[in-house]
Amino acid sequence: MVQQWRAAGLTYLRYANICADFVRKALKEPKRTEALSRTGFEMTRSEWSEGKVVKRETLTQENETSNVAKSNK
Incomplete structure (x- = not known):
């Protein structure tokens, strides 16, 4: 069984970074600003x-x- 990120042509690191970006953007203020400043x-x-x-x-x-x-x- 092929992982979905592998089937999409991504490396695991790139997939993890994309997921982390979505999580940071979903946070409420002021946590969002703090998280985005560390990216x-x-x-x-x-x-x-x-x-x-x-x-x-x-x-x-x-x-x-x-x-x-x-x-x-």
């Missing part, structure tokens, strides 16, 4: 070659959202 993230992705960093890129939630939108087109 962002920032991380660094580095490519290595011969033991040294070749390329370093900072990823944010906005970048991730735009990358997902581009890949869905």
Whole structure:
């Protein structure tokens, strides 16, 4: 039996993030504002070659959202 999120072509992490967004948006004020303020993230992705960093890129939630939108087109 295939999970519904897998059948839709999503990873589990992406599915969990979508569910969390719906839960945050369903909250009543002031809990909604508190929850939405904690949704962002920032991380660094580095490519290595011969033991040294070749390329370093900072990823944010906005970048991730735009990358997902581009890949869905």
